[in-house]
Amino acid sequence: MATFVLVPGMLHGAWWYRPITDGLRAAGHEVYPLTLTGVSERGHLNNGAVNLETHIQDVLATLEAERLTDVVLVGHSYGGMVLSGVADRAPERIRALVYADAFAPRDGESAYGIVNEIWKQRYLAGAAVGDGTTVLGLSPFLDPRATVHPVATLFQRVSLTGALDTVTRRTYIHAERFEDSPLAETYERLREDPSWTVHTLPVGHDLVREAPEEFLKIALSAAE
Structure with missing residues (x-):
């Protein structure tokens, strides 16, 4: 039996993973x-102080409170920023990392700094129609359960010491039909890196x- 911790992307809560959660269980x-x-259901805690560090601490606190070790840590989209921060702080608790069409930052990078110009403008537009502390989802195709997202999480740079690299089982899933993907450069970098297992889905x-x-x-194979 393996232990999975699933981290969603921006605007989404744990509900996004329901089919994966059910399948793993x-x-x-x-x-x-x-x-x-x-x-999502923790939206009442949103304020201008919520940033990437807050989200890294969310996951680290779960690992500690539940006494989790040998964890397969899965993150989608923005969740990859969180994954990297967590794995760098607690590599001894992690068995494998699965980045599901997600950011895989290097030290000092932020989500805003990684994305292309199209997505920079979308982030700024989403913040402009909010209250200045949150980003709104501008796509009409979003699940109706999607909520606002704390804007500071996208601009704070991640601090990585290199301890992340001791987690040698790293998987990346690339969604090749993501139009104007802000993750295209991430995929191009990782698919040439022999330390990563990269999957492409149409x-x-x-x-x-x-x-x-x-x-x-793919998640199950990462745990084997």
Whole structure:
């Protein structure tokens, strides 16, 4: 049996992972799908002080409180920023990392700094129609359960010491039909890196909705 901790992307809560959560539990694994501070059912905790460090602490606190070790840590989209911060702080607790069409930052990078100009403008537009402390989802195709997202999480730079690199089992899932993908450069960098296992799926960014079986299979293989 493996232990999975699932971290969602921006605007989304633990609910996004439901098909993956159900599949992992049906296979006999222990699963902790998380909702980060200031988002979804934890939206009442949103304020201008919520940043990337807050979200890293959300996950680290779960690992500590539940006494989790040998964890397969999975993150989608923005959740990859959180994964990297967590794995760098507590590599001894992590068995494997799965970045599901996610940011895989290097030391000193922020989500805003990584994305292309199209997505920089979308982030800024989403913040402009909010209250200045949150980003709104501007896409009409978002799940109606999606909420605002704390804007400071996108601009804070991650601090990595290199301890992350001691987690040698690292998997990346690339969604090749994600139009104007802000993660294209990340994918190009990692697919040439022999320390990563990279999968490409012929789908868009919403992996759970578009490729739940493939996503589940990759997550299970990361635990083997």
